Amino acid sequence: MSARRSLIGIGDLSRDEITRLLDLGERFAEVMSRDIKKVPTLRGRTIINLFFESSTRTATSFELAGKRLSADVINVKASGSSVEKGETLKDTILTLAAYKPDVLVIRHAAAGAVAAAARYTDAAVVNAGDGKHEHPTQALLDLYTLRKTMGRLEGLHVAFVGDVLHSRVARSGAIALQTMGAKVSFIAPPTLLPRGSAEGLGVHTSYDIADIADADVVYALRMQHERMGDGGFVPSLREYATQYGIGHHRLREGQRVMHAGPMNRGVEITDQLADDPTALVTAQVEGGMVVRMAVLYDLLSDPKAVRSADVVSHMVAA
Amino acid sequence: MNRDIVLVQRPGPTASVVVRNARLLDPAAGIDRTGDLVVRDGRIGGDPKGLPEIDGDGLVVVPGFVDPHVHLRTPGREDTEDIGSGSRAAAAGGYVAIAAMPNTDPPVDDAQDLVRLRELAADEAVIGVGFICAITKGQRGSELTEAAELAELGAVALSDDGHPVGNAAVFRRALQYQHLAHLPLTLHEEDVDLSAGGAMHEGAVSARLGVGGIPAVSESVAVARDVALAGYEGARIHICHVSALETVEEVRLGKARGIHVTAEVTPHHLLLIDEDCEDLDPATRKMNPPLRGTNDRDALLAALVDGTLDCIATDHAPHGASEKELPFEEAPFGVTGLETAFASLYTYLVVPGKLPLEVLVQRMSADAARVLDLPVPTLADGAPANLTVLDLGATWVVGADGFQSKSRNSAFLGARLTGRVQLTIAGGQLAWQR
Numbered sequence: 001m002s003a004r005r006s007l008i009g010i011g012d013l014s015r016d017e018i019t020r021l022l023d024l025g026e027r028f029a030e031v032m033s034r035d036i037k038k039v040p041t042l043r044g045r046t047i048i049n050l051f052f053e054s055s056t057r058t059a060t061s062f063e064l065a066g067k068r069l070s071a072d073v074i075n076v077k078a079s080g081s082s083v084e085k086g087e088t089l090k091d092t093i094l095t096l097a098a099y100k101p102d103v104l105v106i107r108h109a110a111a112g113a114v115a116a117a118a119r120y121t122d123a124a125v126v127n128a129g130d131g132k133h134e135h136p137t138q139a140l141l142d143l144y145t146l147r148k149t150m151g152r153l154e155g156l157h158v159a160f161v162g163d164v165l166h167s168r169v170a171r172s173g174a175i176a177l178q179t180m181g182a183k184v185s186f187i188a189p190p191t192l193l194p195r196g197s198a199e200g201l202g203v204h205t206s207y208d209i210a211d212i213a214d215a216d217v218v219y220a221l222r223m224q225h226e227r228m229g230d231g232g233f234v235p236s237l238r239e240y241a242t243q244y245g246i247g248h249h250r251l252r253e254g255q256r257v258m259h260a261g262p263m264n265r266g267v268e269i270t271d272q273l274a275d276d277p278t279a280l281v282t283a284q285v286e287g288g289m290v291v292r293m294a295v296l297y298d299l300l301s302d303p304k305a306v307r308s309a310d311v312v313s314h315m316v317a318a
Numbered sequence: 319m320n321r322d323i324v325l326v327q328r329p330g331p332t333a334s335v336v337v338r339n340a341r342l343l344d345p346a347a348g349i350d351r352t353g354d355l356v357v358r359d360g361r362i363g364g365d366p367k368g369l370p371e372i373d374g375d376g377l378v379v380v381p382g383f384v385d386p387h388v389h390l391r392t393p394g395r396e397d398t399e400d401i402g403s404g405s406r407a408a409a410a411g412g413y414v415a416i417a418a419m420p421n422t423d424p425p426v427d428d429a430q431d432l433v434r435l436r437e438l439a440a441d442e443a444v445i446g447v448g449f450i451c452a453i454t455k456g457q458r459g460s461e462l463t464e465a466a467e468l469a470e471l472g473a474v475a476l477s478d479d480g481h482p483v484g485n486a487a488v489f490r491r492a493l494q495y496q497h498l499a500h501l502p503l504t505l506h507e508e509d510v511d512l513s514a515g516g517a518m519h520e521g522a523v524s525a526r527l528g529v530g531g532i533p534a535v536s537e538s539v540a541v542a543r544d545v546a547l548a549g550y551e552g553a554r555i556h557i558c559h560v561s562a563l564e565t566v567e568e569v570r571l572g573k574a575r576g577i578h579v580t581a582e583v584t585p586h587h588l589l590l591i592d593e594d595c596e597d598l599d600p601a602t603r604k605m606n607p608p609l610r611g612t613n614d615r616d617a618l619l620a621a622l623v624d625g626t627l628d629c630i631a632t633d634h635a636p637h638g639a640s641e642k643e644l645p646f647e648e649a650p651f652g653v654t655g656l657e658t659a660f661a662s663l664y665t666y667l668v669v670p671g672k673l674p675l676e677v678l679v680q681r682m683s684a685d686a687a688r689v690l691d692l693p694v695p696t697l698a699d700g701a702p703a704n705l706t707v708l709d710l711g712a713t714w715v716v717g718a719d720g721f722q723s724k725s726r727n728s729a730f731l732g733a734r735l736t737g738r739v740q741l742t743i744a745g746g747q748l749a750w751q752r
Contacts, residue, residue, distance in 0.1 A: 090643045111517070111529045112598035112646025119643075131647055132528035133598075171528045195531065200522030 005299060006125040008114050010136040010172045015179050018143065024294035025144050025287070032068070032290060042071035045300055046101040050092070051128070052078040052108040057261055057285060058128050058137070062105050065292035071102075089113060090120050097121040102300055106130070124299040135168040137292055138260055139176035142169075144287040145280055146182075146217065149256060154181035158258075159215035162244055162268045165192045165233070166224040169260045173219065174201045187211055189244060191233045209244050212255075219258045220246045220268045237267050247273050256280055321691050323472045325415050325446030325745070326439035332360030333748040335741075337707060340374025344381050344697040345676040346684035355379045355697065355705070360746020363699040372741070376711050380679045381695035382414025382445075382704040382744055384686040386504065386582060387479075387558055387631035388656065390447070392438065393431075394423025398725050399636040401435070402442035404656070407634070407723035409750035411656040412706035412739040414695055415446035415687065416634075417504075420457070421480040427452035427463045432471050445744035446704075448474035448692065450504060453492050457481040462492055465499035475502040475690050479558065482508050482540060489544065493553035502690055504556040505544055507565070508607070512536035517647045519608040523592040529647060532608050538564035545572035545579055554578035556689050559633050561587045561607035563617035570626045580689040582631035583618050585655060585662045586729045591615050600649030601642035601727045605635065619667070623677060629686035630678075632659050636725030653729040658716055660708070662730050664737035703743045712738035 007013070013021070031039055047066040051059055059075065066073035076096065087095075089108070096104065097120065105126045106114045111133035118125040129135040147153050158177055160170040164186045174184045178201075185204040186197050198205045212218050223240065234240045246257060247270035257269070257279045265271045273279055337355040344350075355374070358364030385408065391399040399407075401418075408416045418435075420426035426435060432449055439447045451473040455461045457480070465476060476492070482505065483489040492503060513536040518524050520531025541557055545568055548555045557569060560581050572579040586605065591612055595603045603609065621627040635652025642649050660682065667673035687694045695704035716730045742750035 088640065088643065089645060090640070108645060110645035110647040111527065112600065113648075115598045116600075116643065116645045130645070132530070134528065168528055171526070175526075194525040195520055195533070196522035196525035200524075200526035 006118050007136050007295060007299065008118060008125065008127045009134045010139045010176045013179070018140065018176065018179060021140060021291065021294045021298060022144050022147060024297065025290040028290040028293040038068050038070060040070045041297060042066070042069040042300055045071040045103070046099065047071045047073045047103045047105065047296065048096050048099070048101045049073065049075045049105045049128070050096065050107070051076070052106070052113070053129070055107055055128070057288060058107065061285070061288040062128060062292050065289050065296055069293055069296060071296070089116060093117045093120040097123060103296060126295060126299070129168055132166055132168050132171070134172045136172050137288070137295055138169050139172035140295065141284060141287040141291040142173055142258065143176055143180060144291050145258070145284045148287070149280055149283065150216065153177070156182040156217065157185070157215045158182055158217045158219055159185040159187050159212045160219045160221055161187045161209070161212060161246060162221035163192045163223050164188045164197065164221060165194050166228070167221045170219070170221055171201070174203050178202060185211065185215060189234055189240065209250065212250060213252060215255065217256045217258060218246055218251065222260065222262065223264055223267050241267050244268070245270060248276070251278065258284060260284065322693070324448045324474045325692065326436045326448070327443050327446045327745045327747070328440060330747045332746045333703060333743045334358050334369045335372060336366045336369045337372045337374040337377065337379055340377045340379050340707070342379050342697055343676065343679060345680040346381070346694065347696045347698050349697050350676070357703040357705070357743060360703050362697060362701045362703055372707070376709060377740060378708045378710055379697065380706050380708060381683040381697055382706045382742060383412045383660065383682040384692055384695065385413055385416040385632050385634070385656065386556070386629065386686055386690045388416045388418055388634040389421070389636065389652070390418040391636055392422060392435065398638045399723060400442065401439050401447060402444070403722060403724045404634070405443040405445050405447055406750070407654070407656040407721065409445050409742045409744060410722045410739060411658065412660050412708065412742055413445060413656060414704040414706070414742065414744035414749070415448065415692055416656070417448045417450050417474045417690055417692070419477060419479040420450050420452045425452045425457045426450075427455050427457070429464065429467055429471055432468055432473055436472060444749045445742070448690075450475045450477045450479075452476065453478045453483055453503065454488065459483050459485055459488060462488070462495055465495055465501055469499045469501050473501055474692070475504045475556070477504040477506070477558075479504070479506040482506050482510065484510065486543060486547065490547050490551065493547055493551040496553045502554060502556050504558055504690070506558045507537050507540035507544065509536045509540050512539070516608070517604060518595050519592040519610040521592060521611055523595060527595070527598070529598070532606070534562035534564050534610060534614065537562050537607055538568050541565050541568040545569070545577055548572075548579060549575060549577040557581040559584050559587065559607055559631065560618065560627055561610050561614060563614045566617050566621045566626060570621070573626065580628045581626070582629050582686070582689065583622055583627045584631060584633050585659045586653060588615065588618050588622065589662060589666050590729060598646040600644065600646045602653065602729050602731055604646060604649055604651055605633070605653050606651035619672060622681060623673065628681070628689050630659060630663070630682045631686065632656050636723055637727050638725065642727050653727050654721070654723050654725055655729070657721055657723065658728055658730045658735065660739065661714070661735035661737045662733070664710065665735045669736060703746045705743050706739055707741035708737060709740050710737050712736070714738055
């Protein structure tokens with residue numbers, strides 16, 4: 001039903017398309033370094049950010065990305081909306097679709113929610129995280145940050161460490177990194193490493209934290225208490241921190257650390273490391289906005305007509 | 319106990335017809351020949367003179383199908399299915415008898431519920447409909463239902479389908495009590511602690527999609543327990559919708575040890591796998607047990623052919639559109655199946671030569687009847703007419719002409735299938751004609 005292109009899973013994008021988006025992100029980063037950080041590119045376009053699940057980083061970064069492109073941006077949060085009155089996902093989407101938005105950015109706690117939503121609207125749909133399933137713009141911003149910091153993606157080895165089971169960041173990241181020619185490992189306690197990961201995602205898997213030695217980048221995953229229900233996945237956070245927590249003591253010279261936030265300091269990452277330049281956390285946040293600008297711009301433009309040069313001339317002309 | 323009363327059908331005029339020069343195929347009775355099939359006053363055989371005729375060229379007449387496992391959503395969700403619509407869907411799929419599960423709202427767990435449903439069926443059912451009653455009151459898993467009385471009133475079997483009896487001691491008492499009530503126990507096998515939070519088969523695809531996994535062992539450990547207990551108590555059990563290779567092995571082991579265990583398999587588990595869930599469309603791909611891997615699917619087919627799995631059941635599970643318009647992880651489990659069972663299996667297994675037609679017909683008819691001690695449909699002379707006329711050359715698109723069922727959550731929605739039911743005579747009455 002969706003007439004426009006959507007971004008539901010990172011696997012929807014080819015290597016070339018990802019590269020184009022990252023290049024576009026770099027162009028927008030240049031714009032962001034100017035005094036006036038707003039371009040008129042998406043004037044007259046409407047973007048609705050629909051968040052059924054709480055978010056700080058992703059929500060603000062999508063909002064700012066839309067506003068800096070001069071789009072009209074509306075934020076709808078599930079709390080305080082008709083969702084609390086029992087409205088179904090379908091009815092919420094149909095209601096918002098009646099305003100003829102150009103893009104719906106959706107976050108939801110259930111896997112498959114964004115795919116379901118896309119069946120009820122002609123707007124382009126962007127997945128801002130659906131349950132444990134996918135978070136494609138997070139993957140793009142991670143690629144962006146890595147390319148900028150490490151100078152390459154091809155041949156890079158990234159080890160995701162910790163709560164892989166509940167992590168859409170690890171899943172989208174693994175798909176995206178491998179698309180770009182990087183190597184990916186999942187290193188996790190046996191109870192938090194989904195069965196079938198190696199076969200299903202083509203990643204190297206290990207229970208041994210010492211295996212991060214081979215990685216260029218260690219990606220610490222947040223322990224997602226809120227998705228653990230009654231818990232019991234690890235005996236205690238203390239034991240988890242001892243066995244898998246990332247700190248300077250585990251890293252070798254030159255290794256970099258990433259985290260998608262919010263961080264549980266002292267659990268998956270030590271306080272000292274979180275504040276150290278070795279960690280790319282702030283760079284990730286910065287990358288988030290420009291990459292989301294690129295995604296929004298790309299979805300609202302004719303894909304064949306867009307080249308980085310055109311974007312800039314468009315901006316300058318405007 | 320009188321097994322002749324368990325099926326209820328709306329009374330009506332008896333059918334009389336002659337199918338000329340058709341293939342008559344009744345594997346269980348050893349019949350396979352070309353000739354005329356006469357139905358006179360609702361019985362097979364008799365004088366064909368003066369009866370309406372059907373040209374049987376290209377048609378196959380088989381004993382009517384029997385489904386030991388359907389959901390008619392009555393009482394409680396008559397908006398998604400009722401006895402009339404469910405029985406018409408069954409007739410359109412070639413079925414002459416179906417057994418309805420008791421996980422309704424409220425569950426069918428006492429004499430009053432059963433009698434009321436049988437009265438409704440006597441008004442609405444176009445084929446034979448039997449009712450399975452709960453093993454435990456409210457399907458809560460603690461107190462046994464009054465099985466002896468339910469048996470006298472015509473219950474087909476007992477099942478806590480959808481809510482497996484978790485407490486092994488309670489389940490053991492249900493097996494012991496079977497020696498008094500003589501009702502088959504038909505079991506949805508699932509360790510709900512192991513499957514908690516799951517929405518699809520646990521494996522490479524669930525790992526990739528990030529959808530909660532339902533491990534194959536959540537089924538097989540429950541089967542292992544129940545087969546062991548059935549052996550210990552000398553009782554008989556029937557395993558519903560086997561989905562996993564590990565479960566096939568448990569059933570095979572139980573049979574080899576002489577334990578009275580039978581088992582069923584659904585068309586969707588024989589034909590689809592977890593990789594078919596990529597689109598995360600719950601209407602057509604979310605069911606419990608879930609679609610599993612290629613190894614599982616292949617093991618199910620082999621077990622169906624060798625008889626480890628006794629029969630086909632659809633687990634026909636209608637859901638309203640709005641229930642299935644939810645995100646994959648939030649939508650309810652279940653797909654419909656009565657109207658597509660034969661054609662889907664014929665198209666994807668018989669036509670490519672993976673399953674002989676004779677075996678399919680027997681597994682959908684005589685073998686399915688036997689697992690619940692239902693009357694075995696047959697083309698033998700003098701028997702009540704319970705038969706289906708199939709056009710194996712016809713192709714059709716699932717859903718293109720709508721459904722007899724009130725719901726359309728078919729796993730084969732939009733598929734082009736070969737083989738269509740032309741005519742169904744159930745209990746001697748015309749139940750379906752295309």
